[in-house]
Amino acid sequence: MSRTEVVEQTAAEVDTSGERRSRTVLIGVLAVGLLGLLAVYTVGDRDSGLVTQAIATGVLLGGVYALVSVGLTLIFGVLGIVNFAQGSMLALAMYMVHSLVQGFGLPVYVATVLAVPLMFALGYLVQLSLLNKLTMSGSQEGPLLVTLGLSLFIVNVLLMVYSGRPQSVGSAVDGSLRVMGALLSWERVIAFLGAVAVTVALTVILRKTSFGLSIRAVASNPSGAMLVGVNVGRVYALTFAIGAACVAVAGGLMAPLVSLTPSVGEEFTILAFVIVVLGGLGNVLGAMIGGILIGLVQTVGSLYLPGSGSLIAVFAVFVLTLFLRPQGIFGAAR
Amino acid sequence: MTLLQLEGLTRHFGGLKAVEDVSLEVGQGEFLGIIGPNGAGKTTLFSMVSGQLAPSSGRVVFDGQDISGWPADKVAHAGLVRTFQLMRPFGSMSVVDNVAVASHSHHRSRTAARRHALGVLEQVHLADDAQRDTSSLTTAGLKRLELARALAMEPRVLLLDEVLAGLVPAEREPMIETLRALHDDGLTILYVEHIMAAIMALSKRLLVMHEGRSLALGDPQEIIHDPKVVEAYLGEEQKA
């Protein structure tokens, strides 16, 4: 009798009880979060108008983070690749949108729609030509190093083409929305709604389509999937392509909000990893919730800790999550 | 004299009982064969004795000392050393250095360890391949390497997990002779194997396991004619 067989069986058993625990943890986290916000209002010693604004900004910012993270969590969860190029791909998408807007006078959101298939194709090619062989050989470090190289490559090509001078795509929509006294710019609201739409779309694709089924099959057992006739290499390439397409959406929706430089994506890469681990590998919904959580920690935290101080809290949460719940707060998607 | 004693050894994986209440006494210098159909719990039993798995309940007593739950490296130092059914060579090292890693448990200097390792390789007839990469070894060579590494620990009890699996019949006989020589030198051996000819040729006593339990224990010739063994063990074989 083989030992691994038995271990696998136990692992499967633990999973079912783990599902219940995940739900408990989720409720726990939400409760703690709400209590925390309540505490900030009542005994936090800060103007309640400011707090409302911070929460609203935090939720919207979280949406933006989630937008970057959903693609990453898909790639990490299915391919097992720590995609360090995610942030640079975001920058690339933004510059694409920038060029389409400046060169052809297109509106930002139209340019975004055009950038999506371009990034999809690019992602497909990258995975097929550079990563597939390493991914299939089961190497962990190989793909990580390739995406690291890719990240350096993209950022510096952008630097050569566009120079390091900050640029702007201009605003997409003017005006803002007033909710419970907090002022929210339409651009941020649209970015948030885009994040929700992408999350829903991905969830539907993964859960309801046969393509989603083959992705999930490959994620949980590549050799088994291959045996039942799934073209694993193609699924890998398509998954990476979808991840890249998500980044294109993110880039387009975020472009009006940022000052554009080649390294604009870097801070998002780091935060996106935090969010992916928090949300659970490959868990698209978890990435959404994780994103909002981190957005809130950052904006509400900055009421108390100036500068980059609030990020310390974010990383402390990250390290603790890695050690205590590496499967993420919400568990890995099945 | 009893060297190794298992008392009610049990291991559960969730609801599955991989090994259930196995008790056994192994004397100094004994050669004990262990057989049983796939899934009978033989490897799990080995893993508990050698420390890879902690028992759910029961004890392992070695030379008068309770070693249950000890980590594997400590068990190996105490003198209980196992081999693995699937070969696990250290891929970056030459054959002799693979063995020397084990020899280092008794020799600090590299030269002394390598010299000792070479001696062990001679014992298992692998000395000619000493300087080669492990990737160039055949299955038979890797099985011998697995055995050599365990021997280099200078064990008092050797736990062998299917050292003949994957060998063609012509390669089996020399291995059986090697094992017989080790036993003749006084080494205590527990031997899990599927190949009955080898078990019957070497074992002085035989343990039959079935569904995690000890089904029968005793003289090999008598045991294999025991009706419940024939039913449990050979019945399974015919199904397979």
Place this chain on the structure above:
Amino acid sequence: MSVTTEEKPASSGAPGWVRDRTARRQFVALAVFVVVVGLLPLGLTDRGESIAVQTLIIALLSVGWNLMSGYGGLFSFGHAAFFGIGAYTDAYLVVEHGISPWIAMVVGALLAAVAGTLIAYLCLRYRLAGAYFALATFAFAQLFLLVVENVDALGKTEGFNLPILPDESFWMMQFVSGSSMYFWIPLGLLAVALAVVIGFTNSRAGQRVQAVRDDETAAESLGISIMKYRLIPVALSCFIAAVAGAYYTQYYFFVGPEQAFGAKVSVEAIVPAVIGGIGTVWGPVIGALVVGPLAELIAELLRDPPQSLSFLQGLTGLDIVVYSVLLIAIVILMPKGIYGTIRDRWKR
């Protein structure tokens, strides 16, 4: 009672190769390397020498990384954490307390070794492996960066400037500008680090470390403590990385959060080893020799470019583009790196 001791082979009967001469050959190569490279300052311009020093610092950092990640098999994506501890400990002790950089260097290295061992222990204890281990080390480096940026005593985002002394002093590691000592000191540090690597990998402990890397379960069943032999190379590795950091501060008279703890530093620890050959003695050094002068070589090439390349003139970022293409190509086509591939060819 044991079986094999009875027939211990006669030492006279053992063939000559039983005495492993790998270490001796590598020590000889090291001596040649030190002598040849030590003569470099005689023929280098000031600009050339500053690039050479930069290359030596990167080599030292990467030699350190290689011990933990190449030989030890734990992929660190956050060696900036340890480089940074070395750099900041040195700056803090020298600037605030006037302590000799030599002592500050050792103190920082010990701190880094303790921090690295602790981090690795926690990661192993909670069974973080592969990508998760890499992410955890990356997170710690970022955490340290943020902490330093927010602590007044560590100069926040300003960092530290070293005072310039009026006189030369070996004890305070200060010499006249352009002195070859600024080159020989890091060369000496690199030589010691390489000697440690050679001695360690060819020792009993080093062999056990490599056994654990190759197959944990098999190593454990041969009486090797996994935790212990995972952590030993981590401690050594972080120690060496911190020495590189301390010398960085000394050479540039300045250190700030990004120079010490930035993600770029972690990348600089990894890339030379990958290009040269992970888990080999000379890989990180050869990789650093390729990567270190690359920017300057390209700038030199474009100063007077052939017609077909003239469009590249004056573009920033080209050196890193070349570097990244090299990295990707090596990982895909030569996973054993330049040195590893050549060595394997030659052996056959």
